[in-house]
Amino acid sequence: MLIAAVLSAWLQYGADGKPQARAVVDAGPCPAVTIDRREVAMRPRAGPSSSFPDVVCEAAVPTDAHDIRIGERSLPAPARDPRTIVVLGDTGCRIALLNVQSCDDVDAWPLPRTARTIAGLHPDLVIHVGDYLYRERGCPPLAHCAGSPHGDVAAAWTADWLAPAAPLFSAAPLVLVRGNHEECDRNGIGWFRYLDPHDATACTEATPPYAVDLGDLRLIVFDSAVAEDAGVEVKREPIYRRQFARVRALAAGASAAWFVTHRPPYTNEDERSAMDDALSSFELVLAGHIHFFAALNLASLPPLIVNGEGGTKLDPDYSSLLRFATGGLRVEGDPFGSAHFGFAVYTRTAAGWSIALRDPDGTERAHCRLEKRVVRCLNSEAPHG
Secondary structure, eight states: OOOOOEEEEEEEEOTTSOEEEEEEESSSSOOEEEETTEEEEOEEEEOOOSSOOSEEEEEEOOTTOOOEEETTEEEOOOOSSOSEEEEEOOOSOOBOSSOBOOTTOTTTSOHHHHHHHHHHHOOSEEEEOSOOOOBOSOOOTTSTTTTOOOSSSHHHHIIIIITTTHHHHTTOOEEEOOOGGGSTTTTHHHIIIIIOSSSOOSOOSOOOOEEEEETTEEEEEOOOTTOOSSSOOGGGHHHHHHHHHHHHHHHTTOSSEEEEOSSOTTSOHHHHHHHTTTTTTOSEEEEOSSSSEEEEEETTEEEEEEEOOSSSOOOOOHHHHHHHHTTTOOEEEEEEEEOOSOEEEEEEOSSSEEEEEEOTTSOEEEEEEEETTEEEEEOOSSOOO
16 A cells, blocks of 8 residues: 655644644545544545645644654644744745845745744744745746745745744644735635645635634634725625624633734724724734734734744834834834844743744844733834834
8 A cells, every 4th residue: 555755744723723633745545643542544635736746634633632643743732721822924935026035045034944943942832923925936037046936836835834834843733824925816725725724625715713722812813814904895894894793702701812813903994993892802913914023002902913024025114014004093102113034932921921032043132021901022123103
């Protein structure tokens, strides 16, 4: 019997809020996953095609599992009551018409080094706030990305995420958020094939919000891939209202809840109008989309933290973008911004959460505290009002 080679394997949370093992194999039948010495058959999630010659497999994992293996690969146990959470986003290497990163240079595109550093910290959970694939065009002449695959194909997904993020896969379970780069007309086929938490693999414009319960912390994950950054979207307002009604129901009864999405939700007038009081009980809004780290407090709304510094080319003009991130809402106190590659480590404290901003090699460059729906940061490069 032909045994398929396991190309990649990880543990992520599904849209039912439960952990599941996923594996990418080169061909043939799906392998078994061994859970606490018991073999469980993995089911096919997606078969081969011309653009995706691999096979994607999945299997449900009990929340109390300890020892999880697929072949020789050991997967992390599910997070039960996480004390340390790593958040990053916007990680791919940008190859666009007028904007090209040096994908072969770990200083210009540091995701491989960042992933190794995060794995060495042994976090309880990793949250990715979206945008995985940025290799959307062929590498231009003389750029340091020669031979890079591009487009919504297996090779590009492997180059931008599956291969460089591999150290994370053996270190921590994942919560994966869809970004605008995973829209259907961009890289949606690969997103639904490999990473979307829902059962369906056909690309759809928007997927329903879902909750992940982690001890006394509840994550509400919201698909904002196709939301506009600003302006009026009259045709989408009914969709937003249904989605935020679901958010409100999912958050009910949670002792602490984080709203986790890709686009900062305060930038779009119709989305903000549809929120009503859906976010009133949340402790924090986590987002990406803008390529830097930012922390902002808003009157009567949960604080917003943007974790968009994971690897794609940074947005250095973050003073103006801080204002954009809030959609013109009043910011209380001084906003904090930092345009450096890296990730954030959220560590639970008696009063809330301590947030360390770390460079790709793990060096701490700034520190924040989240307590009672207020985030305060120190060691800013300069004040940004």
